[in-house]
Amino acid sequence: MSLKRLTQLGVPLGIVLIVVMLVIPLPAVVLDLLIALNITGALLILLTAMFVRRPLDFAAFPAVLLVMTLFRLALNVSATRLVLLHGDAGKVIETFGHFVVGGSLIVGLIIFAILLVIQFVVITNGAGRVAEVGARFTLDAMPGKQMAIDADLNSGLIDEDQARQRRAEVHAEADFYGAMDGASKFVKGDAIAAIVITLVNLLGGFAVGMVQRGMSAGDAVQTYSLLTVGDGLVSQIPALLLSVATGLVVTRGVGDGDMGSDIIRQLTRQRTPLRVAGGAALALCLIPGMPKIPFLLAGGAFLLVSTRVEQDPAPAEPDETPAAIGPPADTPELLAAEIQVDPLSLELSADLIDLVDRDAGGDLLERVKALRRKVALETGVLIPPVRTRDNLELPLRTYVIKLFGIEVARGEAPRGTVLAIGDHLASLPGELTREPVFGLEAKWIPAELAHQAEIGGATVVERTAVMTTHLSHVVNTHASRLLGREDVKLLTEVVKRSHPVVVEELTPALLSLGQVQRVLQSLLDEGVSIRDLVRIFEALSLRAADTKEHDALVAAARTALGPAVVAPHLREGVVHVVSLDPRLEQQMLESMRMGEEGQVLLLDPVLAQSVLTRLGQLLIEAENADLRPVLVCAPQVRAALQRLVRQQVDRLPVLSYTELAGAEQVRSVGVVTGEAMIEAGA
Incomplete structure (x- = not known):
């Protein structure tokens, strides 16, 4: 059997064997082997939890926790059966009952109780609370993360495959923390079960020894109770390891390395805290009666480590020496460079400079670079580099997009805010506005209220995403000029x-x-x-x-x-069309004349305006129904009709009947009938 096949069958077979252990007695030798496997497996899980870089790297942990808990309970049942039937549960449990606790029942019970308190009161409760809060915040943050992914995709910062991968990671993270919230209840239930099982075994062993075997009270305690305590200690050690692993997984942040490396690096990053801690340990030696050697060793170790740490980074002081500013050069070459017009530029007001400052977290330049690649992949146009500069003459919070030195678009991006888009924004403080591309109702709200807005159903977009989306719209609109x-x-x-x-x-x-x-x-x-x-x-x-x-x-x-022409207008293989009445289309064919820019329609002005008005009405009705229709006509009239429609209804693409071949289904949303001709003739 191949290794892959063994891997697939290993866990299911293991679970079946665990169930079998609950009903079939096991020899003491086999029980010793399984107990050793349980302790070693728990240690492996703990170390794996420490070495993962992020919680999702151990996504199988909730299922592993459930299987290990069931395995440990099956061992408890098998050990209880052996203790009560034969007064013997193998060498491991006997060793824990006699050697580890010194053969004292009271000491064993106290150690067992302490382990339970550590596991149940401290670790399990804390891990359960962290898992519950993590699951809640992860689920609440899902809409915002999805919107951020969509914004990055629309701005070109990521491609479709990366967006799909990030969406999968968001769903996986939500599923993981939801599973961890439930898995933490297994750990808590296991701790409670350990108490109940130990009490039942103590009473049952005492009763079996005195009633069935005729032992004295002392002999019954010596034989059965110590084995019960040993069984409890054997089961609590791996349980404690798994509880610690649970706490490590749910409290693990995303770092560059494993948990041990991150902790050591962060604790030893600065010299001053190490020196203060070492000095404090040495100062404790001055207290009368205090043992000197332990604190001298601890304090000396901290001071020794501090000598190996680099000097604390000092805050950078601003350079107060003003830079020498000479008179501007006026050579013909420099003047010629000054008068060059940038094909595409983005100008920012003084308070928006933080968007391009990498030290302040600004990523506008990276998003603009990604936008160029996105436009090239979608349209095939190699747009020139976007010249980004500051403009002190602009009003605060304003940005301007220029094409060949001429302003073509302007927008606002107030500092410290995000743009909330939706229909129910009245409860949120902020400034009402319109989304710059689609004209949707929106509001600039404080950035700290972004999560609240997402819970209310609004779409929250960062300032950088707003600007890059606006820039993308301008580039696509003026792609031919570029x-x-x-x-x-x-x-x-x-x-x-x-x-x-x-x-x-x-x-x-x-x-x-x-x-x-x-x-x-x-x-x-x-x-x-x-x-x-x-x-x-x-x-x-x-x-x-x-x-x-x-x-x-x-x-x-x-x-x-061919199909590439109609592809942008398809929605699940369906294209929605506006068509012309055959008589109207025939009149257009008869009115076609050749002009300087190509063929044009010389229609009666009243008829032409009536057609454009009707097209505008049908387009608005379709858009209100969340449709993006196209106007279809005969191939002979398509170019001339395109020039006519562009005058007033530029959002309506014009396709010929032959170009609809790439659509699986064509649905009509309206027809411009001959009534327009009759009204014009009247």
Whole structure:
């Protein structure tokens, strides 16, 4: 049988054997072996609890605790059966009953009682309370941790696999502390059972010795009671070890090393406490009658250790010498660098600088870097580095997002607060506002009330996450403007390394780099990712052989991408659509004309406005139902209709019927009928 198979069957077989021990008598030799195994196993569990770095590294501990408790109770039953039937329970119990307690029943009972007090009153109660509080706070903190994971995912700090792993860790942590809360009750029940079993064995052994075997009271006590005390001590030692292990697991914090290393490192981190403790021990030698050697040894050991510890770190003093500030250089090169416009920049007011200060816990720069990677993976655009700087002219708590030096978005992030988003925020103190991306009702509340807001059902978002989410929205909205000619050249060179024929056939033979850039920008404007450049370039090569007309090239690229066009609009394989009345669609086809930017619709102004109004109404109704619909039409009119819809209903994507092939199911949320035409004609 393989080792893996033995591992799978080992624990189930062990539990079956434990149940068998409760009903079948065991020889004394076997009992000695199992008692030794019980003590050694408890010691192993204690050491494992000390060497784990975090509680979840020993996630099986609650189940192990239950099995070991059941094993120890089965040993108690087997030992009791042997003691009462034969007056003998093996060498281990006999040794504990005679040698360990000196053969004295009173001493044995006192030691047994002390062990019970240590286990039940001190360790078990404390561990049970810590486990209960840990389970409660872990469950209460779950919504906040989930929101933090979602915020990190949305800001690009982590990817989907990392988010899934962190969510699993959150659920595992909640399950672990919930199990530990119940497992601590096993330890408490075991301590109570030990008292009851010992009392029953004392009375039962005394009765068996005097009634059944005709012994005197002294002989009955000497034979049975000492064995009962030995059995109690044998069972309480592993029970005490498991209680200590329980306390270590539930009080274990997350550290860089095992518990022993963390404790030694933290206790010996500073020299001053060691010297004070050593000096205090030496000072106790001055008390008359106090033994000098123990305190001299203890104090000397602390002072010796303090000499091996590095000097306490002194607080850094600010440099009061002002830096020499010379006149600004005015060379042509430096002036040319000064007038360069950053494609994308983020400016912070003076009180928001802490968000970029790593020493103060600020992680804005790391989140922005992660955002660039996230945007590249989603849209295929290599956005330029985000220039983050302070701007003393901005009002306090304000940040500004600029595109090519022009402000495109502005928001607030008051210091010491978090953003609570929800419908029931009236009971929370703070300043009402609107979430900057979706316009949801929100409130800036003190950071210390974040947990209370989460309990009330609100979504709590940190200031950094608010800013990076806002920045992500701006980048996605203006992705086409950020796609420069140099970026297209770089992307083309990357494709050329793996597919040289595709690039050589397309540019510059059929299309210039500028024409390719314009097609990619149009795709980005319509919310289509350009990651699959190989298929886009292949489609452009085939279509450019017949025509260089821009709309035709864009349509060819969209057709080549296929299901990728409709994928962002799917929800569980379903796409919700708004369609046009056939007569209205026919009139649009007849009104199409070629303009400078491509084909446009020359509809009657009243009819066009009526169509846009109706589309806006259907979009609002769908969004209120938590739907994200798309407008579908014939492929011939899609580009021209997109230009018309963008004027007022820019949130409504326009797809052709052929682009819905990637959807498993299509559901209609409304139709713009010919009534709009009739009203316009009237």
